[in-house]
Amino acid sequence: MTDYITIAMPKGRIFYDACHLLREAGFDLPNEFETTRKLILTIENSNFRFILAKPVDVATYVEYGVADIGIAGKDVILESNRNVYEMLDLGISACRMAVAGLPNRKQQSSVTKVATKYPTIATEYFKKQGKQVDIISLNGSIELAPLIGLSDYIVDIVSTGQTLRENGLVELTKIMEITSRLIVNPVSYRLKKKNIDYIIEKLKPIVEVTGVGMD
Numbered sequence: 318m319t320d321y322i323t324i325a326m327p328k329g330r331i332f333y334d335a336c337h338l339l340r341e342a343g344f345d346l347p348n349e350f351e352t353t354r355k356l357i358l359t360i361e362n363s364n365f366r367f368i369l370a371k372p373v374d375v376a377t378y379v380e381y382g383v384a385d386i387g388i389a390g391k392d393v394i395l396e397s398n399r400n401v402y403e404m405l406d407l408g409i410s411a412c413r414m415a416v417a418g419l420p421n422r423k424q425q426s427s428v429t430k431v432a433t434k435y436p437t438i439a440t441e442y443f444k445k446q447g448k449q450v451d452i453i454s455l456n457g458s459i460e461l462a463p464l465i466g467l468s469d470y471i472v473d474i475v476s477t478g479q480t481l482r483e484n485g486l487v488e489l490t491k492i493m494e495i496t497s498r499l500i501v502n503p504v505s506y507r508l509k510k511k512n513i514d515y516i517i518e519k520l521k522p523i524v525e526v527t528g529v530g531m532d
């Protein structure tokens with residue numbers, strides 16, 4: 318049986334950046350990669366197999382070993398806290414995690430409420446600040462929460478800042494910079510080290526040109 322390397326790719330925003338990066342590194346990804354609805358993709362005459370997952374699920378596929386390696390945002394890696402090795406900062410899909418809110422807001426109640434898709438990161442952040450807050454978990458459209466009185470603040474991804482601006486919110490504090498990382502299953506790394514190192518070595522010079530590298 319072919320000793321496939323299975324790579325979990327995040328659908329959505331990161332996918333396009335990730336495909337571009339892999340092509341730059343010399344992987345011959347067919348053009349249909351960006352248009353197909355297939356969830357398992359192969360490259361002819363190669364032992365690479367790609368699976369397309371929701372970004373938030375990539376680290377889960379890698380932890381369970383059904384994917385040997387994966388590409389995931391640092392936000393997702395920190396939030397999901399999966400047992401994976403983070404091997405390379407790919408520098409793609411850059412954005413930041415920030416606290417935002419309405420300007421000149423008046424607190425609604427004695428407890429500060431924070432809405433977020435990232436409860437772990439938000440809890441950790443406010444704990445480090447020594448602030449007690451109520452975290453309200455949402456799945457999207459986080460900016461809605463302070464507008465409609467559900468929360469005092471949000472913790473969310475900011476990229477261009479357009480969503481904040483168009484909703485009259487302001488960025489208050491940057492929590493961290495976010496980029497996508499190459500993650501690896503620890504057992505796969507032991508068993509398929511040569512093939513996985515080959516991929517990392519192909520990516521490194523491309524990534525270094527853009528100014529990032531190993532953590």
Ligand SMILES: Nc1ncnc2c1ncn2[C@@H]1O[C@H](COP(=O)(O)OP(=O)(O)OP(=O)(O)O)[C@@H](O)[C@H]1O
Nearest residue numbers: 328329330331372390391392393410411412474476
């Ligand atoms: N403006 C942005 N908003 C959200 N994520 C971004 C942004 N820019 C870069 N990213 C990165 O892309 C990843 C999320 O991509 P995407 O928005 O496609 O996922 P998602 O919102 O979880 O997917 P879906 O739309 O299917 O729910 C994040 O984990 C983050 O690392």
Ligand SMILES: O=P(O)(O)OC[C@H]1O[C@H](OP(=O)(O)OP(=O)(O)O)[C@H](O)[C@@H]1O
Nearest residue numbers: 457458459473474475476477478479480
């Ligand atoms: O600074 P910007 O460039 O405006 O990008 C930031 C927005 O993009 C993301 O939302 P997404 O589009 O993933 O939708 P969601 O609300 O469903 O998470 C993020 O949660 C912000 O809302």
